[in-house]
Amino acid sequence: NAGVTQTPKFRILKIGQSMTLQCTQDMNHNYMYWYRQDPGMGLKLIYYSVGAGITDKGEVPNGYNVSRSTTEDFPLRLELAAPSQTSVYFCASSAGGAENTEAFFGQGTRLTVV
Amino acid sequence: GENVEQHPSTLSVQEGDSAVIKCTYSDSASNYFPWYKQELGKRPQLIIDIRSNVGEKKDQRIAVTLNKTAKHFSLHITETQPEDSAVYFCAAGGNAGNMLTFGGGTRLMVKP
Numbered sequence: 001n002a003g004v005t006q007t008p009k010f011r012i013l014k015i016g017q018s019m020t021l022q023c024t025q026d027m028n029h030n031y032m033y034w035y036r037q038d039p040g041m042g043l044k045l046i047y048y049s050v051g052a053g054i055t056d057k058g059e060v061p062n063g064y065n066v067s068r069s070t071t072e073d074f075p076l077r078l079e080l081a082a083p084s085q086t087s088v089y090f091c092a093s094s095a096g097g098a099e100n101t102e103a104f105f106g107q108g109t110r111l112t113v114v
Numbered sequence: 115g116e117n118v119e120q121h122p123s124t125l126s127v128q129e130g131d132s133a134v135i136k137c138t139y140s141d142s143a144s145n146y147f148p149w150y151k152q153e154l155g156k157r158p159q160l161i162i163d164i165r166s167n168v169g170e171k172k173d174q175r176i177a178v179t180l181n182k183t184a185k186h187f188s189l190h191i192t193e194t195q196p197e198d199s200a201v202y203f204c205a206a207g208g209n210a211g212n213m214l215t216f217g218g219g220t221r222l223m224v225k226p
Contacts (some may be wrong), residue, residue, distance in 0.1 A: 033213070042120075042203060042218040058213070059115075090157060094214075098144070102148065103214055105157040 001026050006091050006106035013081040013113045021076040021109050023091030031096035033058075033103065034066065036107040037089040043090065049074055050096065081113045116141040117208050120217025127194050128225055135220045137204035138186040146210035147180060147187045150212070152201045152219075166208075194224045 004025045013019055025032065030051045035043040045058030049068040061095060065077040074093075078085060091106040117140040127133050139147075150165035164171045164178045164187065173179050175194075180187040191198055201221050205214040 035216075043216040045213060045215070047211055101146075102160045102163065105159070107157050 001054065003027065004091055004093050004106040005105050006109050008109060009107065010110050011112070013078075014075060014107075015081060015083065015113060016075070017027035017081050018079050019081070019111075021078070021089055021091070021111075023074045023076065023106060024072050025074075025091075025093040025104070026072065027093060027095075027104065029095050029104075030071070031094045031103075032068065033092045033094075034064070034074070034076045034094065035090045036060065036085075037090060037108075038087050046076065046089075078111075083113050085111065086113045087111060115145060115224065116206055116213075116215040118204060118215050118217040120204050120220055122186070122220060123218065124221045124223070126225065129194060129196060131194055133191045133194050133198070133222055133224075135189045135202055135204070135222070137206075137217050138184075138188060138189050139206040139215075140185065141206065141208075142182075142185065143208055144206040146206070146214075147178070148205050148207075148214070149176075149178060150203045150205065150216075154176045155198070158203060161202075191222075194222075196224050196226050197223060199224045 007022045034046040034049045044060045047066040049055045089109045092103045094103040095101045119138045145166040151159035151161045152158040177190040204217040207214040
């Protein structure tokens with residue numbers, strides 16, 4: 001199993017540009033998450049999904065959109081990039097269900113908006 | 115929603131000493147409390163977790179304790195080694211959507 005795979009690893013965007021961060025997992029997990037981690041700070045939840053076709057906002061959703069058309073993929077879309085979106089983005093997945101289980105993280109995408 | 119507070123934000127110890135990191139949570143419905151270690155430039159990885167039906171769990175030099183009444187849980191690392199230097203995150207889950215809410219992190223530095 002590859003686990004959780006994110007692409008790209010690094011990206012520089014100009015203000016106002018758009019991009020999609022890709023995330024795929026091969027563990028057949030129902031739950032998927034997007035977090036952002038600002039320098040020296042903790043993890044903030046952007047969006048999450050409890051299954052294909054279902055998404056919901058987390059703590060900091062403004063400026064982002066997600067979709068979950070398949071169990072495996074959970075892309076994060078940035079529209080009109082702003083310097084405040086400079087951060088490291090982590091995708092994660094977990095089996096979820098009646099009992100919480102370990103969340104597995106991707107390797108992260110370091111995004112700089114200039 | 116859930117709110118998780120983590121202290122201290124930085125912790126410096128001498129190699130061989132113990133380190134303790136504490137977290138408090140607000141949602142009494144939370145029932146899953148994992149701890150993640152994040153080395154510089156890498157992804158967070160689970161090191162230990164505890165569920166609300168137990169009060170303590172140990173794994174070699176690492177232990178976690180949980181006090182559900184007081185809504186706090188702690189990570190204990192004994193005989194610290196330089197490779198324990200990293201950022202540690204606590205988290206709480208069990209609320210709607212099984213989301214994990216993370217604490218702000220603790221940067222642990224173990225001096226040789």
